[in-house]
Amino acid sequence: MDNNNVAIYSSKIIADIVWGVFYFPLWWYGAGLVKFILTLGKFIAEREHEIGFLVWLKNIGKPMYGQSDFAGVLISIFMRFIQIIVRGVIMVFWLGLALLFLAAWICLPIISLYEVFYQIIPA
Numbered sequence: 001m002d003n004n005n006v007a008i009y010s011s012k013i014i015a016d017i018v019w020g021v022f023y024f025p026l027w028w029y030g031a032g033l034v035k036f037i038l039t040l041g042k043f044i045a046e047r048e049h050e051i052g053f054l055v056w057l058k059n060i061g062k063p064m065y066g067q068s069d070f071a072g073v074l075i076s077i078f079m080r081f082i083q084i085i086v087r088g089v090i091m092v093f094w095l096g097l098a099l100l101f102l103a104a105w106i107c108l109p110i111i112s113l114y115e116v117f118y119q120i121i122p123a
Contacts, residue, residue: 028109036105040098047094053087056080 048054064076 051087053091056083
């Protein structure tokens with residue numbers, strides 16, 4: 001008996017397509033979402049490492065350039081405070097962008113299904 005026929009391979013291909021269609025939402029909102037959240041966490045950590053927000057925040061009370069007199073400490077605190085505000089705004093921007101990407105990840109399949117059904121069944 002010859003197993004290399006069109007019917008057997010066609011049924012395997014159709015079963016694989018059906019499995020992929022039904023498995024996709026489970027992966028998208030399960031393992032895919034977890035992997036995407038971890039990737040966004042790495043993205044935020046890399047942005048924080050680039051701008052050094054936590055380093056500036058940790059050293060706010062230390063004088064810059066080793067000047068320990070009153071004027072040096074006062075200028076250092078003021079400059080670090082300004083740097084923390086600016087870098088904090090940048091971090092909020094990156095965090096907002098990451099949350100926007102997360103919302104897009106969650107909503108994209110729903111929006112896609114809506115658009116497909118809207119094209120099939122016009123209002």
